[in-house]
Structures are given as C-alpha cells and as structure tokens.
Amino acid sequence: MTYEEWNEVLAGHFFTPRQSGRRVYLCVTRDLLVQLSGGRGDAQEEFIEVVREGRGFGSNYPLFVGAARWADRWRNLRFNDPEMYRYPPYIPDLALSVLAAGHGGESEFSTASYYPRLFDLLGERPVPGGYPHFDQLRDVWLDLERWANIDERGRLGTFRVLTTSSNRVHVGIPIAQTLLAEREREALKRAFAAVGLQPSFPPVESVLGAIALKHVGTDLRPRTRRLLHPDTPDEELRIALLEAISDELEDWDGVAVARDDGDALRRSRSGALALSLHVPLLGAPRVSLRCVASGTVPEEGWDVVVPKLGRGACVEAAAGWSTAVEADDGALSPALLDWTSPITAADDGHGVTFRRAGSRVVLFVSGESVGVDGYVESNRLPLGEPFFVAVEGASSAAVEEWGSASCDGFKGVFAQSLPEGWGLYRADAARSDEGVGMHFSALSAPETVQLSLVGGVRLGRTAEYFSFSPPSLRVQSARPVTVRVGSTVVGEAVETGTLSIPPAVLSAGAIRVEVVEGDEVVKAREFFVHDEFALAPSEGPQFNVYGEVSGGANGTVYRGVTVHPTPPSPRSFNVLPELPSFTSRRVVLLGRGVGEVAVWPKEPLPTGWAAIWTVPVEKRGRAAYCGPTESVPSPQRRAGANLRKAKEWKKWLYQWRKKIDPPRQNGLGKAWKEYVSFARNV
Incomplete structure (x- = not known):
C-alpha cells in the first residue's frame, strides 16, 4: 500500500459518521494495521517503511518533517480538490508515533521510555536528545484537532490533543492516544x-x-x-x-455491548435512577425519584417498574432528566427504599434498565445546570455552592463534624420522604472535602479542572449550536481559575459554577472556550455557532396536497415555501373528523377499542381504526373529541388486541388521567371519564 492508501484507510477507520459527536483516539497497533491491510502479516513492517520514505509529500523530507510542512498548506489544495483531500494527508506519520508508544509490550510504559521504543521500532541506533524533528509533530496534532472539531464540526468524531506529561509534551501526545484501547x-x-x-x-x-x-x-x-x-x-x-x-x-450515549453465554454480542440501553429534592418556600423538603437518560428519551416517556414501589410513569423534564416517577395515585415514595443498597428499575417496553448504586450519603445540588427545578442527586461535591445532603444515621456524626469545620451555614433540616433513620442537612457552601471525601465518594470535591457545555439548542450529537440558544459553561475546579471565550474573560476566580456566554462574544463560526490557571490553559473546548439553519432544496422532505411525504411525482409538491405545481388528481379519503391543529410536538390518537392508540408523528395516522380522542401532549395534555357527530361511541374490548398497545392505551387514558384535562366541548367531559373508568380495568 502507498502512503496515500494508508492515509485513506486509517482516517476512514477512525473518523466516520457513526463517530459523530464522540471522542476519537488514534490508537494504532500492529493488529489494527494487519486488519486494515486485509490480513497481511507483514503490514506493520510495510507501513513503517512507507512512512520512513516519506512518500506522499512530494519530496524527500526527513521523517516527520514532511507531515509538519503539509499541515501548513494542505487546506489550500483541499479548496481546489476537496475529494482528493477528504482527510488530512499526514495521518500515517501520526499513526507511526502512536505505534511506537505501544511498542515493546506491557513491561514498561512511561514518557521517559518513549524515544528508546521509537528507535527500536524503526530499527535505528538511539541518539542523545530524542528523535530528530519529532517535536514538529505537535503542530500536526493541533492541525488534526482543528480539522476534526472546526472544519468537520465533529461530524466525523471529535479529537483533542491530550498529553500525559507536562515536562515531555511532545511524547506525551502520542502516548495519550494509547491510554485506552x-x-x-x-x-x-x-x-x-x-x-x-x-x-x-x-x-x-x-x-x-x-x-x-x-x-x-x-x-x-x-x-x-x-x-x-x-x-x-x-x-x-x-x-x-x-x-x-x-x-x-x-x-x-447509554448503550453498552457485552457478550452473552453463547458468545454473541448483545446491546443494552441503560440509564440512571436519581433522587431529587423539592424545597418549597413553606413546608418541609420532599424527595422524589427520577429517571435519567444519556441517550434519546422516548416522546411518550418511560413506564418503569421499581421493586417495592411498583409501576410508575414519567416523561422528560429537561436534558434527559425525567419528571418525578408517579404511580396512578401519586408520586412513588423513595422513603420505602433502602438507599444504602443498589436500586434497579426497568422499562421493558423500551428495553431500558435504570440503576442507582447504594450509598450512605446522598448529595443534592442545584438542578439549574440541567434544567430541572429544585435539587438533584450528584456524585461530586461543588465547592462554593449551596447544597443539601441526606445522611444515614450511623454516618451522621462524621458528616456533622465535617460540616461544622469545612462548610458555611451547615445545619440540619426537617424533611419528608426520607428512609427511617436518615437525616437531612443543608449548607450555604463547602470550603473543602477534607476528612470526608475519602469516606463518602459523593462528598469528594473535583481533583482536576472540569469544563462542560450544558443546555443550549444543539444539532444532533455534534458540538453545533444555534446563536439564539448557545450552551452555558459548567466549570468545576479545586482552585480559582479564569474562564474566557475567545479573548473575552467571562469568569474570574471561578471554582464551581455555571457561566452564561454573553451574546456580544458570540459570532457565527468556531468558538473556543479556555480555562486558565495562572498563565497555563488547563482545559479547552470548541463548539460551532450557526446564525441560521437552512435546508437545501434537495435535503428537505416533500409533501403533497394531502400532507403526505411524497417523492414528487403525480401531484403538487410542497417543500417549505416552494411549490412545484402539477395538477393533482382527485382522490377520496377518510379524514379524522374535526381533527384540530396542534403546535404540540406529539399528539396521542385514541380509538374506542382497547389497543387502538397511535402517537403522531412518531407513528403514522391510523388506517385500520377510527380515532375518537386526540390529546396533544407535552408535560400535560387536554383531550379533544374527533369522533362521529351523532354520538360518542362507548369504549370496548377488541379481540386479538396487541398486548403492548393495550398497555399503552391504558397508560394514556388511566395512568395519565391527572395530567390530561377533559375536553372543553360541552357534554363531552362525561364521555371522557367513561373511557378513563373503562381503562382502569384493562
């Protein structure tokens, strides 16, 4: 294989659309080279020889020099020939430097041993001072970061230049790529x-x-x-x-892959169970249970079974966090659970398992950063911010001692929904985790600086946001740091907090956020801002005059404000009588028969049965009648009804009865209650 061919297969292996928004590590091994070469046993040797000869750079540059020279100029060539330069042209040089980091097995692995490994891999005699020109690769790594995160906007994966050594930065970069296979x-x-x-x-x-x-x-x-x-x-x-x-x-994203007993790969989707604390202006704080998803949340929410508590339902509140899990007769009470032991809940309909690890203390921090009212369970202690902490009786003395010595405004408060023997405390701020972090992991303060983007309107999993709703910056640090967006300082002496980005510093294009300690940038993130978002004519869906998605043939076709006129042929069809127009993101359609339910637009409009009720649903809903005008059909059991659909029909009618208001039309409230009562016994 030529240098260009190796470049294509390596880049195509690591940077793909399925990696969109996910971190990419350029972890290159002998086995990977064999795999990419089609199974050739001498793939590594051929690869090393090709890179050493510097083919692909148009001149006889020394090793690593050609890659550094092309990192400066390849974008100009890409502008003229984007297909030829789909990927940066220097990937094999970077791959060789990573291959050296893992050369020689597991016996020794440190930044001090890197250059001997590189010389040995290349079959060369070591020379003092490291490998010639190796330091030039740092700019090549930075160019790869720019290409992945800014040029491609993370759509083929995101990349960060990490290092494992502050003293040996150049060798620390390739070593960092091999930290996790x-x-x-x-x-x-x-x-x-x-x-x-x-x-x-x-x-x-x-x-x-x-x-x-x-x-x-x-x-x-x-x-x-x-x-x-x-x-x-x-x-x-x-x-x-x-x-x-x-x-x-x-x-x-909440997905894990494991092998079952038959050695077959099995995918499972997981989420977290988290406790949350509502603190009213008057009255005692109350604890509830929420589901948290790392991936996509179904529009209809979750229907979970919690051991000892039974079945409950919830919908998304914000950012993957659900509303409180509620049963038919109100919120489930977490006080009946043993918080010191693991808790598992399952939504079999969506194939999701939610888990919570047991703990002797439960830390509650503000849910503002995730868009949730009140306080939510956290696994780390924010310094300098208000918090609540629930403590199991045997651990209360240690927590009280720490609270008195290391917190401001620490005091006990009365609360509802706590297990027997537990107490609740609040504090205005923690100054340190000294004496408590080593015993209770949830009360451990950050060890390194953390910077994350929270909220905002994002395009898929990529780091692309609309200018009208950019993300906020969540910073956690054990020491005061400075946060800047571009060259503008947006936070000084920050330890823990969520910072808003001033509109004045936002402009369309790439935005770089840096956390600075002293004169050193200790954390950095990039994201991309769009002033507007337009669908190209070839990308948008087309609709015919009946509102159906169409390929464009036989009938007038609409795409946005564009109309492609062709006289439509007459057509007779059944519509939902008096179906209102809704701005809700989902509408539940319910028929008279058990199991006759569809959630539009996730599911198509029904064709085998007639809708009687329409319910536009967000966090709450209101029923509207859309059945025959002469009388309201009574609900009835239907032979052969799908069990899952029957449960869903009951969920919307009975389990959601407190969240769905009766119809406003005169005389229809009684008919709606008849359906609700009937669903109770399904």
Whole structure:
C-alpha cells in the first residue's frame, strides 16, 4: 500500500459518521494495521517503511518533517480538490508515533521510555536528545484537532490533543492516544451501566477509576490496571488516564455491548435512577425519584417498574432528566427504599434498565445546570455552592463534624420522604472535602479542572449550536481559575459554577472556550455557532396536497415555501373528523377499542381504526373529541388486541388521567371519564 492508501484507510477507520459527536483516539497497533491491510502479516513492517520514505509529500523530507510542512498548506489544495483531500494527508506519520508508544509490550510504559521504543521500532541506533524533528509533530496534532472539531464540526468524531506529561509534551501526545484501547472503552461503558452513572453529575476521577477496577478490571490491560492503582509511581500518566475515562463518561450515549453465554454480542440501553429534592418556600423538603437518560428519551416517556414501589410513569423534564416517577395515585415514595443498597428499575417496553448504586450519603445540588427545578442527586461535591445532603444515621456524626469545620451555614433540616433513620442537612457552601471525601465518594470535591457545555439548542450529537440558544459553561475546579471565550474573560476566580456566554462574544463560526490557571490553559473546548439553519432544496422532505411525504411525482409538491405545481388528481379519503391543529410536538390518537392508540408523528395516522380522542401532549395534555357527530361511541374490548398497545392505551387514558384535562366541548367531559373508568380495568 502507498502512503496515500494508508492515509485513506486509517482516517476512514477512525473518523466516520457513526463517530459523530464522540471522542476519537488514534490508537494504532500492529493488529489494527494487519486488519486494515486485509490480513497481511507483514503490514506493520510495510507501513513503517512507507512512512520512513516519506512518500506522499512530494519530496524527500526527513521523517516527520514532511507531515509538519503539509499541515501548513494542505487546506489550500483541499479548496481546489476537496475529494482528493477528504482527510488530512499526514495521518500515517501520526499513526507511526502512536505505534511506537505501544511498542515493546506491557513491561514498561512511561514518557521517559518513549524515544528508546521509537528507535527500536524503526530499527535505528538511539541518539542523545530524542528523535530528530519529532517535536514538529505537535503542530500536526493541533492541525488534526482543528480539522476534526472546526472544519468537520465533529461530524466525523471529535479529537483533542491530550498529553500525559507536562515536562515531555511532545511524547506525551502520542502516548495519550494509547491510554485506552477500543475494547477497554467498551468495557468502561459496561461499568458505567452497572452502577447507574450519568454524565451530568459524574463522580470525581479517582472514584471513576475505582469503579472501573471493580466492575471491569479483568477486561482491562495489565498496564491500565497498574495505572489506575492509587500507588502507581507515574502520577502524570494516571491523571491523564483518569481524565480519559471521565471523557468517555461525558460522551456515553447509554448503550453498552457485552457478550452473552453463547458468545454473541448483545446491546443494552441503560440509564440512571436519581433522587431529587423539592424545597418549597413553606413546608418541609420532599424527595422524589427520577429517571435519567444519556441517550434519546422516548416522546411518550418511560413506564418503569421499581421493586417495592411498583409501576410508575414519567416523561422528560429537561436534558434527559425525567419528571418525578408517579404511580396512578401519586408520586412513588423513595422513603420505602433502602438507599444504602443498589436500586434497579426497568422499562421493558423500551428495553431500558435504570440503576442507582447504594450509598450512605446522598448529595443534592442545584438542578439549574440541567434544567430541572429544585435539587438533584450528584456524585461530586461543588465547592462554593449551596447544597443539601441526606445522611444515614450511623454516618451522621462524621458528616456533622465535617460540616461544622469545612462548610458555611451547615445545619440540619426537617424533611419528608426520607428512609427511617436518615437525616437531612443543608449548607450555604463547602470550603473543602477534607476528612470526608475519602469516606463518602459523593462528598469528594473535583481533583482536576472540569469544563462542560450544558443546555443550549444543539444539532444532533455534534458540538453545533444555534446563536439564539448557545450552551452555558459548567466549570468545576479545586482552585480559582479564569474562564474566557475567545479573548473575552467571562469568569474570574471561578471554582464551581455555571457561566452564561454573553451574546456580544458570540459570532457565527468556531468558538473556543479556555480555562486558565495562572498563565497555563488547563482545559479547552470548541463548539460551532450557526446564525441560521437552512435546508437545501434537495435535503428537505416533500409533501403533497394531502400532507403526505411524497417523492414528487403525480401531484403538487410542497417543500417549505416552494411549490412545484402539477395538477393533482382527485382522490377520496377518510379524514379524522374535526381533527384540530396542534403546535404540540406529539399528539396521542385514541380509538374506542382497547389497543387502538397511535402517537403522531412518531407513528403514522391510523388506517385500520377510527380515532375518537386526540390529546396533544407535552408535560400535560387536554383531550379533544374527533369522533362521529351523532354520538360518542362507548369504549370496548377488541379481540386479538396487541398486548403492548393495550398497555399503552391504558397508560394514556388511566395512568395519565391527572395530567390530561377533559375536553372543553360541552357534554363531552362525561364521555371522557367513561373511557378513563373503562381503562382502569384493562
């Protein structure tokens, strides 16, 4: 294979549409090269020789020099020939530097041993001072970051230049790409699922490492296990690895893949169960249970079964967080559960399992950053912000001692919905986690600086936002830092908090956010802002005069404000009588027969049965009658009804009865109540 061919297959392997919005690591191994070459046993040797000769750069540059020269000029060529330069042309040079990081097995792995590995891989005699011109690769790595995050806007995957060493930055970059192998990243997702982690309030890095060792330690490489151990001698590598694991949780979409007993791959979708605290102006705080999803939330919400509490339902409130889980007769009471033991709930209809790990303390922080009213359960302690903490009786003395010594305004408060023997405390702010973080993981303060984008209107999983609704900046740090957007400072002496981005500093294009400590940029993120969003004519759906999606043939076709006139042929069809127009994002259609239900537009309009009720639903809904004008048909059981649809029919009529108001039309409230009463016994 030529240099150009290696460039194409390597870039196409790592940067693909399925990686959209997800972090990419350029982890290159001998096995991967064999795989990409079609199974050739000498693939690594051929690859090294091709890169050494510098083919593809049009001149006899020394190793790594050609890549650095082309990083400066390839975009101009891409402008004239975008197909030829779909990917940056220097990927093999970067891949070779990563291949050297893993060369020589697991016996030794540190920044100090990198250059000997590189010389040995190339079959060259070591020379003092490192490998010639190797430092020029840093600008190449930065160019790759710019291409992935700004040029491609994360649509083929996002990339970050990480380093494992502050003293050996150049060799730390390729080493950081090998910290987690692909199989280890898949294993970590199983660990996240096992304990019900959710990205919005993750544990501190050391706790994440302990979770990984406990739940998937046997699936990790020996080197990874050694680095995760608190007593590892290479602290810089350990910190870099823990940050990489934290990044994996941030990008996780709730899906984990495992092999079953028959060695077949099985995908499962997981979420978290989290406690939340409502603090009224008058009266005692109340605790409720919520579901949290890392991926897509179904429009109709979740119907979960919680052991000891029974069945409950909830819908999305904001950012993957649900409303309180409620049964037919009101909210489920978490006080009946054992908070010190794991809790599992399942929505079999959607194939989602929600989990919560047991704990002796439960930390509640403001839900503002995720768009939830009140306070929500968190796995890390924010310094300098108000919080509540629920404590199991045997642990209360230790927490009270810490609260008195390290918190401002710490005091006990009366609360409802707590298990027997538990107490609730509140504080205006915590100054440190000294003396308590090592005993209760939820009360551990951040060990490194964290920067995340929260809220805003985003396009899919990419880091693209509309200018009218940009994200906020969530910062967590153990020390005061400065936050700037571009060259504008938006926060000074920040430790923990959510910062808004002033409209004046936003403009269409790439936006860079930096967290600065002293003179050093310790964290950085990029996102892309759109002033407007237009569908190209070839991309938008087409509709005929009947409102059906059409390919454009036989009839007038509409796309936005564009009309393609062709005289439509007459057509007779049945419509839903008196079907109102709704601005709601979903409308539930209910027929008289058990199981006759459709949620539009997720499901098509019914053709085999007639809708009697329409219910536009957001967090609440109001029923409207759309049946025959002469009389309201009574509900009836239907032979052969689909069991899942029958349950869904009951859910909307009976389980949602307190959230759906009766119709406004005169005389129809009684008919609606007849349907609700009938559904109760389904």
